Amino acid sequence: MGIDHRLSLIVHAGAGWVLWVLIGLSIVAVAIILERAISLMASRDDVRTMKEDLLAYLSNGDPAGAIERLETSSSVEARVLIAGLGCAEKGAAAAEERMASTSQLAKLSMEKNLSFLATVGSNAPFLGLLGTVIGIIRAFQPLDAAHGQVSSRLMAEVGEALLATALGLLVALPAVAFYNFFQRIIGSRLARADALGREVLAYMKAER
Template sequence: MDLVEWLQRIMVGFGAAWVMWLMIGLSVISVAIILERAWFFWSLRDDLGVLARDLRASLDDSVEAAIKRMEASPSAEAAVVSAGLAVAHKGPEAAEEAMAGATALQRMKLERRLAYLGTLGNNAPFIGLFGTVIGVVMAFDELGKAAVNTTGAQAAQAAQAAAPQAVMSSIAEALVATAVGLAVAIPAVAFNNFFQRMIKATLANTEALTRILLSHLKANPSFVVPGEGLAAHAVEKPRKAAKVAESRATGGTAKKAASEKAASDEADGEEES
């Protein structure tokens, strides 16, 4: 038995049904990912126009208002701006780097599991085509069997009798495999493109909001967030305490030296008398 005949027997023995079951399983996973990603993007929705206007107004008002407004928004854009506000007291460069890192993290969250949809959309038609090839092989195998078992005019009659039955059913199975592959690929590609478009829009909105914060920081070099004042107070308080202790120690030493000098002068006076 050569390799071609061995592969043919394997294809004919298993048929194309397992390919369609595989495609159905992959489509179930695809639908689950589509629903999960749709819910995820829906949970991040916010009015970005209002958010940008509120960010400008809150920055002009107070830092506390800006932080509270960003924390109240569920959007990925607000999460990136919050990362910049957290280090805004260190300068525009630090805020820009922090927001760049936060943007990278948000991109990873937005693109999670989309690679599966892209891969399935690109390869599902080929898997269906594989099932189609198996169905065609089965059809020709049925024709070959009919020709081998009969001779002459009987071979032609047997081939004609086999065509409406086993041969045509094999061809129908092949076409069904192609249809299943396309049915799985089309939604995966469509939703993958839709989610990729939403990711691009989210990143563009993030860039716009980060520019608003950076422009405010560069226009106000003395911009200080509440955390910096608290940290400076925490550092200054031990310094003041150390100075007080030092002054007390110096004052105590001076008083002690003065008392010792007075006692010495009094003793000298008694000796002279």
């Protein structure tokens, strides 16, 4: 089967299949957005209160109490601090490496499936444009059959072609917006975890 024949089959199929692909991508994107939103909301905590409690335990020389307090939280910040305090006896350098490792693993966990949103956001408009191109090419057939006169079939083909571009944009915009929103949340949490981790390192160095 030659390339010309394959292209003719794609054009003959029309832009309808492009619309269904975009609808499928939008459904998957919405599912990922909801899953990530629920996951990030479930793992948030009052970082200011956590910091006050942490400093209170450390100032009293009670790292075990600090760990018990942190274990009541499901936040990323708490997991990073627990990793550092858990190896306090090995020194500040070991604790710093352990917290850095935990922070990277937490970042990968929070970014789960976000690459799909980025891919949809960057490629959905081009997929919609492909549907528009196919629809316009198909529109030439009824235009030729009607000897250049506008017909209802021609308008239907053009309308479907333009709908593909619009749908591609509608799918891409929320995907990009939520991708950036989630990345901002993840970055903020990792930055807070790093700041609290430095409090732990300062305590360890002072104890040494």
